[in-house]
Amino acid sequence: MVIEGQQQNLWTGMTALSLTVEHRTGEPAFSLLSRLAARNFCATDDFCNDMGIDWAAVLAGDPESVAQVADLSGASIKILMATTPCHLDARRTMLHRMVINRARLSGHDMRCCLSCLAEDAAEQGNHATNLPSIRVEWLHDLVFVCPRHGKWLTTLWTEGDQRRRLDTASRFAEADWRHVTGVEYRVAPYDLWLAARLRGQLGSTWLDQFDFQAATDVCDLLGRSLMRDTFPQLRDMKGGERHAAISTAFDILSNGEEAFRAVLSEMQHGGGSPNDGPARRFGVLYGNLDRYLTSPAYEPFRAILRDHIFQTWPIASGQAVLGEILPARRLHSVVTASKETGVPRDRLRAMLAANGYVTPRGQGTFAAWELFDANEAKDFLARAAKAVTLKDILTLLNMSKSQVDTLRAARFLKPSFEGEGLAPLWDPDEAQAFLSGFLNDAVQVSEGDAEWEQVSAAGLRLRVPPGEILQMRLDGRLSRFSRLQGAYGYRSLMVNTNELIAARSSTDDLLNMETFAKAIGLRWPAARRLVMSGLTPSTETRNPASGAMQRYITPADLRGFHQRYATLLTLSDELGRAWQGVSHLLKVRRVPRVQVDGMDFGQLYAREDLRDVLQAITLSSPP
Template identity: 35%
Template sequence: MALLPLTVPLGEREPAFSFMSRLANRNGLSAVTFGADFELPFSDVIQGDELACRRLAELGGVAPAALLEWTPVHLGEREHSFRRELFHAKSIKPVGIRGCPACLREDLVKDSSLWMPHLRADWLLRPLRICERHEVPLVALWAEPALTQRFDFTARLTEIRASLEQGHLDCEPREASAFEAYVLDRLHGRPSGGWFDAIDLQVVCTFAELLGRAAVRLETEGRGRVHPEDLWAVVQTGFELSAKGPDQVRAALTRLQTRLGTPRQGPKGVFGDLYGRFAHELPSSSYDIFREILRNHILTTWPVGPGDNVMGEPVLERRHHSVRTAAEEYGVDDRRLRKLLRAKGILAHASGDDEWEVFDAKAAKPILESLDRMVSAIELQQMMNISRGHFESLRADGRFPPAITATDAKPLWQATDARRFVNELLRGALTVDAKMHGWRTLQEACHQLRVRPSEIINLIEKGELRRIGRYSQATGYASILVDRKELESKLHFGDAPGLTLEVFAKSVGLKPRQATRLVATGHIRVTKAPNPKRKTVQSYIADSDLQDFHSTFAPLRGLSLETGWSWQKLLSPAFGLQQLRFSDGETEHENLFLWAILERHFLCRWPKRE
C-alpha cells in the first residue's frame, strides 16, 4: 500500500489499533470507515493480525516491527500474546479503557491536534493500575462493549477532552507497588532474578491476586469483595506473601488457614477463590506449579480423609488426623485423646489447636484402635449426626447391627461403625459449599419424595446414584447430598423411563449442551418417551442406554475416580491424554474419551473389552 500524504508519528508503547485510530482521525474518518476504504478491517488490527498491521504500517509510514512490538496479538479462543507473554482476554482486552491523564496532557502540549494523544499498551493490562512515569493511578476513561467503538481511541478521547484538560480526571498520586514495578520490568524484558521469572506472567498475576484476596478476607471479616481502586493493594499483598519462593507460599497458607476458618469448612470455605479457581476454573498446565503447591499443602497440613476431595481428586485414604477428627472417629473426648497422644510422643505439645494440629494417621492407628469403645444408640446417633427417625428406620431395614446384644442390657455398637458407614457413602463425592442446584440431604430427600433412607442408600452403594456430594457446612450423615432429579429418575417417579439429558450430563461430568450434541450426532443412545408431566416426547437415558454409554465412553470424572488421580494430573502432558480426547468430527470433547482408544494407549479395564 502507498504511503498516505497525511500521517501521524508512532507513539511510545503504542499498539496498532491506537495508531490506526489516530491515522484515521488525521484523515477525517472514523477507524471503521478508514479501514473499509482501504480494505483494512479495524477489527483485524484490534486482534493484532500481522498482515493487517503490516499493511497499516505501509499506509502510516512506520516500521512494521515497531508497530507490532506493543500490539496484543489474538492467538485463538480467549488467549493473546503480548510482549512475549500470554494473557487471557480479560487481562488484556478490558471493556473499560484506563489511562494516565498526565501522559495524555503531555501529548497535547507537544501538539494540540486531536490525533496526537495516544494510548500506551501497558495501560490495557488489568494488573497494572499505575503510571510509573508520573506516579499517578490510571483512571477510567470510558467503557464500551462494542470492540470497534471501544478501541477507536481518538474518537472516544475527543468526547472527554474537556474533562481531561481541566483536570477533572486526576487522582491522588501514589508510588508504583513492588508488584507493578515487577510487571513493568517483565514487559520491558528486565528479569528480577526471582522464581517468578520462570512462570508465565499471567499466571503470576492471577496467583498474586487470589492469594491477596484470601489475605484481605482477614481484614474484611470473610468478605472477598474488593473495590477496583484497591485491587493494586490486594495484588501487592499476594506478591509480598509469595515472591520469595514456594516455602514462603506454604508458610503464608498455613498462617491464613488457621485464621480464616476450620478444616470442616473445606478448602473452598477457608481459602475462597484461591482454592476454587485453581481447583475448577484454571485447567491450563501453566497453572500447575501453584496448583501442586496448594494441593500438597492441603494434603500435608489438613486432616483430610475419605469423603473429602482435594483439587478434583477424591481422597481415598487418610494420611493425617487432627485431634478433632480422631476424637470424632473413635468416639473419644478431645482432651483425653490429646493427653494420650502427647504421652505416646505422637503430639509435641500438651495444648494446641485441636482442629489444625495434625499427626500421622498410620503411626497413630494402633493407639487409636485400642481406644475403640462401645457406645449406646444415642451416642452413635450423635457421632453420626443422624436423626433418631433415620437411625431407627435404617435399623429396621437391617442396617447397624449392634456389636453386643443381651436380653438384660441395652445393645452397644463400636464407635468406629459411625465413621466407616459415612465414609463409604461419601467415597468419591463432590465437595459442595453451597447447597443449591438440586442438592438435597438424605433427610430432605426422604421427606420430599416420601421414601425410606435405605432406598436411597441402596442406590448409592450399588453405584446407581453417581452424583453424590459432601456438604462442607455439615458433618457425618447430615453432610451426604444427593441430586433430587437423578434420585427421582432412579426411583422411577412419574414413570419416566430414565434420566433426563440434563441429569445424565451432570452425573457423568459433561455439560448439558455437550450431551445434547453427542445425542444429536448419534454417539449416545437414548430412549424416546413421553414426559410424564408435559406428555411431549423427549429423550431419556434408560438403564440400558447408561450401560451402553459406560461401556463405550470414559468421562474424565469417572477416570479420575477409577485411577485416584486428579483431572489436572490426568490431563498433564506426561500421560498424553490431551491427544486421546474424543472428537465427533467437528467438536473435540476435552472431558470425554473412548475406552477403545484408552485401552490401546493408556490403561485397560478388567476384563478388557474389544
C-alpha cells in the first residue's frame, strides 16, 4: 500500500517520504540520511530500523543502501552515489571513480566550514530542515580550507565511534556551532585543486595525469620532507604548518617533472653529504616510496626520484634504490673512490683535479659531493690505485734522487700524476717499462770491463747529460746498452764509452736556428720563418740539453739551402766581392727578393733569379 503523498521507486521498492530534505551539493548519503531522520522526528538508528535501511551499509557507501536513501529523500541516485565514498575493502574507498585510502577519510575529528553551515541554517524551513550538511571533501584529512569562503575548517566534535561521528544531525544538534567564529585563511592553489578533484573535476596541472591518491600523498610527503629540519616528526606540525608545507609542494609539482627534479637537487645539497644516504636527505618522501607506497600508481614518482638518485648520487653497483638494483656504478665521489682504491682522500682529489675530473681542494664543494663519471675514470682510478711515490721509485729502479731529477729535466721518467698540491707519483708499471726498454736487448758485462761504463758515471766524466745518452740510444746513434752483472735497475745500465764519444762528436756539426742565421747572413726571425715554412731542408732531432724536439740544420741541409738560395753574405763569399757591390748590382739588375704568401725573408734570393746575373759577372771577370 502506498501512503498518500508518497511515490514508490520500482528499483528499490522504496517510496519517497512526504517529510523530506533537499540534497545539498557535495553532501554524502550518511549526512542526508541523518537529516532525513531528523526531519521525520526520529533518531537515525530508529529511522533506519523502521525503513529497513542498513545504517552501517550507508556509512560504507553500499550502492543499494545509498539508492534507498536517494529514493526516500527524492534525491538523484547518480548524484548521491557520486558524493558518497564507497568502500572497496578494509583499506580502500572510491569517490568519483578515484580510489582513495580509507584512512584519509576516517579521522575522528569532524571539521567543517562555519560559513557553509551558516548558509545551510539560513535556508527557509523548520529547524530540522535547516540542520547543516556535511560536504564530502571535509572528510579528507588533507583538506584544511574551504575555498569558497576562505575559512579554515573548524573541528566541531571528535568521536572515535564512526556511527556516532557520522550521525551528523544529532551531532549538530548537540554542538554549539552557531556561536563559533570561523578563522579566515588565504586560499592556496592547492586548496582549489584538491576541492575540485574531490568534487570529481579534473584539472590541468602536471599532477592531474597521475592517480589522485598518489598525487596527494606525494604532495604531502614532499612538503613534510622540505620542512624536515624544522619539524622532524609529523606530530610536531600544526595544521597551518602542514597546510603550508603541502601547498608549497603542490606549487612545485604542478609545474612538472623539471621542477620536481630541481627541488630534489636543492634538498640533496641543502646540507649533509652523500654519506647520509637518500633516505636521510629526502626524508619521509624516500622512506614511504621505498617501503610502503610501491604500487603501480606511485611508480611515476618513484621512477623520477630513483633516476635522480642514480644520476646525481655515488651509488655503488648492486645497491638497490626504490626497488631497482643498479647493475654498475655510474658515479663516484672523491670519498667513494678513495674507499675503493685505497688512495688517501686528499691525494686522490689532487690527482683527479690535475686530470680534470673534479675541482681542486678549496674550490667547488667538499669531497663527498665532488662527483665524476665512474666509467670514464675507471682506467684512471686503476692506475691511481697502484701509483707510488718518489721514495718507492728510487727503490724500484735502483736510482738516487739526483738521477731521477736529471732524467726528469731531460723529459724522461715523467711522473704519471702531478699537479697543484700533489707530490709527484708514478705508475710503477710505466716506470719499469721505461727502464726495460733500454735493458731488454742489453748484453751482460762484468764489472771492470774497460769499454763499458755506467750511464750516470760516463755522463759525468764526459760532460754528457744522461738524458742525452738515453736519447742517443733511442735515435739509433748508440747501437745498444749493456747490463752490469750483479746489479739491477738503472745502476746496471752500461754504455760503450768509445761509441758514446763518437756519437757525441757527430752532433757538433748541427746548426741551431741562431747559428744557421749567422752562417747565411740573415736575421734570426727570417731564417726561422724560412725553416719552419719548409722552404729549405732541416732535420728534427732532440735538444741534448732540454730533451725537446727541435729543428736543426745538418751539413746536407746547408748544402740544400745553397743549391736553392743565396744571400748578400753567401754571394759576397762566392764572387769574392764586397757585399755592398753585390747589393748595388742586384738592385741595378732588379733581382727580386724571395717572398712567399706575404712572408719576407730579408736579403734572400732564389738561384734561378740569379742565373743571368751570375753568368754576366763570370763572363766579365778577367781570365
